[in-house]
Each structure stands twice: as C-alpha cells, then as structure tokens.
Amino acid sequence: MKYLPLIWAGLWRKRARTVLTLLCVVVAFALFGLLNGFTAALGGIIDSMSDTRLRIMSRVNITQPLPLAHRARIETVPGVDGVSYYNFFAGYYQEPRNSVQTGAIDVETFDAIYPEIELDPSYVEAMKRTRNGALVGEDLAAERGWKIGDKVPLGSSIWRRKDGAEGWDFEIVGSYRSPSGRVPTSELWINYDYFDEARQAANGTVTLYFVKIHDSSRSAEISEQIDALFANSTSETQTQSEKDWLRAQIAQIGDIGFFVNAIIAAVMFALLFVTGNTMMQSVRERIPELAVLKTYGFGNSAVVGLVLAESLLLCCVAAALGIGISAAISPSIYREIGVGGINLPWSVVAVGLGLAAAFAIVSAALPALRAQRLSIVDALAGR
Amino acid sequence: MTALVSIKQVVKGYTRGKQRVEVLHSIDLTVERGEFLALMGPSGSGKTTLLNLIGGLDRPDRGEITVAGERIDGLSSGQLAKWRARNVGFIFQFYNLLPVLTAERNVEVPLLLTKLSAAERRRNVAAALELVGLADRAKHKPGELSGGQQQRVAIARALVADPTLLVCDEPTGDLDRETSESILTLLKLLNERQGKTIVMVTHDPRAAQYASRRLYVDKGSLAAAALGVAA
Numbered sequence: 001m002k003y004l005p006l007i008w009a010g011l012w013r014k015r016a017r018t019v020l021t022l023l024c025v026v027v028a029f030a031l032f033g034l035l036n037g038f039t040a041a042l043g044g045i046i047d048s049m050s051d052t053r054l055r056i057m058s059r060v061n062i063t064q065p066l067p068l069a070h071r072a073r074i075e076t077v078p079g080v081d082g083v084s085y086y087n088f089f090a091g092y093y094q095e096p097r098n099s100v101q102t103g104a105i106d107v108e109t110f111d112a113i114y115p116e117i118e119l120d121p122s123y124v125e126a127m128k129r130t131r132n133g134a135l136v137g138e139d140l141a142a143e144r145g146w147k148i149g150d151k152v153p154l155g156s157s158i159w160r161r162k163d164g165a166e167g168w169d170f171e172i173v174g175s176y177r178s179p180s181g182r183v184p185t186s187e188l189w190i191n192y193d194y195f196d197e198a199r200q201a202a203n204g205t206v207t208l209y210f211v212k213i214h215d216s217s218r219s220a221e222i223s224e225q226i227d228a229l230f231a232n233s234t235s236e237t238q239t240q241s242e243k244d245w246l247r248a249q250i251a252q253i254g255d256i257g258f259f260v261n262a263i264i265a266a267v268m269f270a271l272l273f274v275t276g277n278t279m280m281q282s283v284r285e286r287i288p289e290l291a292v293l294k295t296y297g298f299g300n301s302a303v304v305g306l307v308l309a310e311s312l313l314l315c316c317v318a319a320a321l322g323i324g325i326s327a328a329i330s331p332s333i334y335r336e337i338g339v340g341g342i343n344l345p346w347s348v349v350a351v352g353l354g355l356a357a358a359f360a361i362v363s364a365a366l367p368a369l370r371a372q373r374l375s376i377v378d379a380l381a382g383r
Numbered sequence: 384m385t386a387l388v389s390i391k392q393v394v395k396g397y398t399r400g401k402q403r404v405e406v407l408h409s410i411d412l413t414v415e416r417g418e419f420l421a422l423m424g425p426s427g428s429g430k431t432t433l434l435n436l437i438g439g440l441d442r443p444d445r446g447e448i449t450v451a452g453e454r455i456d457g458l459s460s461g462q463l464a465k466w467r468a469r470n471v472g473f474i475f476q477f478y479n480l481l482p483v484l485t486a487e488r489n490v491e492v493p494l495l496l497t498k499l500s501a502a503e504r505r506r507n508v509a510a511a512l513e514l515v516g517l518a519d520r521a522k523h524k525p526g527e528l529s530g531g532q533q534q535r536v537a538i539a540r541a542l543v544a545d546p547t548l549l550v551c552d553e554p555t556g557d558l559d560r561e562t563s564e565s566i567l568t569l570l571k572l573l574n575e576r577q578g579k580t581i582v583m584v585t586h587d588p589r590a591a592q593y594a595s596r597r598l599y600v601d602k603g604s605l606a607a608a609a610l611g612v613a614a
C-alpha cells in the first residue's frame with residue numbers, strides 16, 4: 001500500500017492520455033462482458049433446461065402448426081407423464097415494433113409441467129375463470145409497469161380475429177416468477193382456448209407440445225416413439241429434449257461462440273497496442289525519474305514491480321468498470337433481443353478480470369524490461 | 384577523524400562507439416568521516432564518474448572502493464541498490480524530483496524502502512522538511528516551487544533516511560548566486576552541525592570555498608586544488 005501514491009502519481013502523469021487509454025479499456029471490456037455474458041448466459045440456460053421435458057414441433061420447421069389432435073396420441077406413449085401445448089401469438093403493444101413476447105397456453109397442464117415456475121394456484125383459477133385473462137412474467141411486468149387488473153390491448157402480427165375486431169384485449173389476472181432465475185419471465189401468457197376460438201385461421205393447431213417424462217435416460221427413446229406415431233402423416237413431428245431443442249435453435253443462428261470469440265480477440269489485440277504504447281511512452285518519459293528511484297535504492301525488481309503495478313491498476317480498474325457497465329446494462333439488452341431474465345454470470349466477471357490482469361502484464365512487459373535494464377549513470381546523464 | 388571513503392588504485396573507463404576511453408587512472412582517495420570534500424575540475428575531467436563510484440551508482444573496472452568499512456566495488460547491482468538505500472543521499476544539479484509528487488511525497492521516497500510505519504515516515508519527512516526550511520511547502524508539487532526550494536526538497540530527500548554520506552553533483556549548477564549561497568550554507572551547516580560527510584562535485588570555485596577540502600580532477604587524475612578561490 002505504501003507504494004500506491006507512487007504508482008497512482010505515475011499513472012496520472014499525463015492525465016489526458018491515461019483517461020483515453022482507460023476509456024479504450026472500459027469500452028473493450030464492456031463489449032467483452034456483453035458478448036461473453038450473452039454466450040455464457042445462453043449456455044447457462046441450455047444447462048438449466050430439463051432432460052425430463054420434451055418439446056415437439058413440426059418436422060418441417062417451427063412455423064408449421066401441429067394438430068391439437070396429436071395430444072391424445074402422445075399421451076398414450078409409455079413413459080409420458082403429461083402433455084401441454086403452446087402457440088406463438090406474435091404480440092405487440094400499440095405498434096408492431098413494440099413487441100410483447102406472448103404465448104397461448106393451457107394453464108393447468110402448463111403449470112403441472114413447469115414446476116420451476118412459481119405460479120400461485122389462485123392465478124391458475126383466475127385464468128380458468130377469465131377467458132381473456134393473461135399471466136404476466138415478473139420481468140415483463142417490471143419493464144412495462146403492468147399489474148394485476150390492468151387491461152392490455154395487444155395486436156398480433158400473425159393472427160386476425162374471426163369477428164373482424166382489430167386488437168386482442170386481455171386482462172392481467174396473475175403473474176409468474178422464476179425463483180431460480182433460470183426460466184425467462186419476460187412473456188405474457190394467454191388462454192389457448194380463448195385464442196383458438198377467436199382466431200380466424202389455423203384453428204385446432206399448436207406451435208409446440210411439451211411432454212413431461214419421468215426418466216431422463218429414456219428421453220431419446222420416447223422421442224423416437226412419439227415421432228414414429230406421426231411418421232408419414234401430413235403433420236410429422238420432431239421431438240427433442242428441451243436442452244437439445246434450445247441448442248438446435250441457437251445453432252440455427254450460427255456458431256455464436258466463434259463469432260463472439262473472434263470479435264473479442266480482434267478488440268483485445270487492438271487494445272494491446274493501445275495499452276502497450278501508453279505504457280511504453282509513460283516509461284520512456286520517466287527514464288530520469290526511474291533512474292532517481294534506482295539511485296535511492298529501488299532494485300530492478302522494485303522498478304519492474306512499479307511499472308507492472310501501474311499497468312495492472314490501469315487495466316484492472318478499467319476492466320472492472322467496463323464489466324460493471326456491461327453487468328448493469330446487459331439484462332435490459334438481453335431482454336430487448338428476447339432473452340429475458342439473464343444477469344451477467346460471475347464466471348464472465350472472473351474471466352474478464354483475469355484477462356485484464358494478463359493483458360496488463362503483457363502490455364507492460366517490454367516497458368518494464370526497459371526500466372529494469374536502464375543504467376542509472378546513463379539515464380541521469382541524459383544518454 | 385577516521386576514513387569513511389577509501390579508494391585505492393581505481394580505474395574506470397567507458398566504451399563509446401568502438402573506442403574504449405579510460406576516464407579515471409589509478410585514483411587513490413580517502414575521505415574522512417565528517418569531511419566536506421569538493422571535487423573540482425573541467426567538464427569531462429572525470430569528477431562525476433568519481434562521484435558515481437563513491438556513491439555506488441557505478442562500479443570500477445579495477446581497484447578497491449570501501450565506504451563505511453564495506454567494500455562496494457564487487458557488489459552486484461542488487462546489493463549496491465540496498466547499500467545505497469542504507470548509506471548514501473544524493474543531490475543532483477537539476478534536483479530530479481518526481482514532478483507528480485508533492486514535496487513531502489518526494490522526500491518520503493527513500494523511506495519507502497525501510498520498514499518504518501506510515502506515521503514514522505510522516506514524522507521523519509516533516510523533520511527533514513523543517514530542517515531545510517520548507518515545512519510550509521510540504522503539499523506543493525515541484526512545479527509550484529522555485530529552483531532553490533526544489534533543491535532544498537532534494538536535500539531533505541537526501542537526508543531523510545539519515546545516510547552516512549551525502550554526494551552532491553553540481554548542487555548549485557542550476558541556481559543563481561544568492562540561492563546558491565543559501566544552498567551551500569545549508570550543506571555546510573549539515574556538515575558542521577549534523578556531522579554529515581559530504582562529497583560535492585562542482586566547477587564553481589565559489590561553491591568549493593564552502594568545503595573543508597578541495598581536490599582537483601584533471602584528465603582522470605587527482606591533485607590537491609592549488610587554485611586561488613576568488614572571494
């Protein structure tokens with residue numbers, strides 16, 4: 001600690017340069033936090049997905065509906081404990097660009113299949129009583145300021161009403177939360193029966209089925225049995241465990257991990273030159289000062305330590321700021337792109353700070369070596 | 384008096400380009416404890432090289448250097464650094480203060496290598512600044528001080544760790560006559576009242592007048608200064 005004033009003063013010798021370098025590192029690590037946090041969070045969501053829950057979608061693609069009649073046949077497969085279903089609503093509030101993630105569900109079976117979602121039984125009853133009822137997720141309620149009793153008029157970019165009315169009016173009768181934080185709560189759930197009766201087309205179909213099984217080791221076998229039921233029909237199915245399903249959905253976007261790592265590597269490589277140059281200039285300007293320190297008994301290792309400490313302080317403080325900024329803004333950004341309920345994982349914070357430390361050492365290595373090798377006599381003589 | 388610095392047959396040279404230049408030729412010198420020695424001579428005569436050897440900033444090519452009973456000519460650079468921290472205070476022509484630190488932080492620098500507590504360091508720094516008459520400028524940075532004040536801060540820094548030996552390289556070379564006299568008077572007081580042994584390099588006969596002994600370095604050899612010093 002006693003060297004801190006010396007290190008701090010050295011750091012702020014050229015205030016503007018230090019501030020600019022600091023900002024570069026802050027921005028780079030904010031980007032690092034956002035991108036890596038996103039991939040780590042996706043990985044976390046995949047890991048948290050259940051192996052005892054299967055998802056069934058059309059073999060063609062997810063936009064093709066499946067008949068509701070499939071439900072009864074799926075329930076006959078040995079090992080299946082329960083079946084629920086879901087239909088995308090593609091909702092928006094007031095204008096199409098103001099989207100609200102909305103799904104039509106059968107609340108009773110859905111509640112049974114998702115025990116990790118905290119849904120008060122009174123809300124289930126309220127949904128059963130109120131045909132145009134809706135359940136709002138905790139994050140969505142916080143974002144929109146919606147509460148129980150609110151009337152929420154939504155439009156749908158896919159579904160038109162049979163009665164010719166423009167919008168869909170829902171009444172919020174309850175809310176749900178995810179105590180583990182592993183299930184996004186950024187969605188509005190509406191009654192499937194009400195939705196299906198009111199929509200103009202595709203009645204009696206669903207987008208997805210959810211199947212509860214009790215033996216995760218049999219998920220592949222049960223999936224095959226379900227798909228075999230509908231093989232060669234007009235509505236063939238593709239059944240996967242939730243984990244595999246989400247992994248497949250993400251893979252459709254591309255190798256996110258590769259893109260993220262490539263971007264971060266490019267940014268960090270460029271940043272290395274910025275901080276390396278800053279440290280090099282800083283040491284070059286202070287050669288006489290470092291010579292004075294050596295004159296007064298600071299050994300080679302002490303001088304190297306001061307240069308490294310300066311670099312570490314700059315990089316780690318800036319990286320902590322950057323990662324802090326990304327932690328503060330990432331949940332809202334993730335929500336904007338449709339992945340709600342995610343916070344920056346601690347593993348990303350730890351990796352970021354470790355990377356910043358490694359970064360500081362690499363960028364200060366050459367200047368530190370120069371400081372170590374400087375000859376007091378030559379430096380004091382201005383040679 | 385006993386010898387604090389003993390130099391025997393010291394030779395020192397430098398390589399400049401492809402040429403080897405011998406700067407000091409078989410120097411013999413003894414500096415007594417409590418002495419104030421002025422080394423004079425023209426530029427390039429080798430007086431600063433000799434001072435650097437006495438202060439342990441450089442090592443001789445040949446010969447022996449003993450300071451306070453310890454042979455320093457064979458010490459490694461790490462050992463020399465520790466030795467300097469314990470034994471020598473340095474005063475330079477251009478003060479060489481760290482511009483980003485306040486006067487008190489500058490004076491504290493040599494104490495950072497000791498095991499003194501923060502409170503003890505503060506006390507010693509305050510005492511050193513008091514001694515050079517700059518207690519009221521403790522919080523000022525070098526850029527906010529005059530040349531004479533900066534040199535006083537440098538003297539306080541040289542004194543703060545209570546070294547055995549003070550080495551001064553043209554300490555008044557950058558100062559006007561009046562300020563030079565006050566700095567030299569301070570050095571003389573430190574020598575007479577505090578018993579500090581001082582070796583000072585100067586080319587100014589007026590500055591050399593403050594020393595108790597004057598030696599002349601010319602072309603790498605020592606001779607007693609026989610020059611008449613103008614009053």
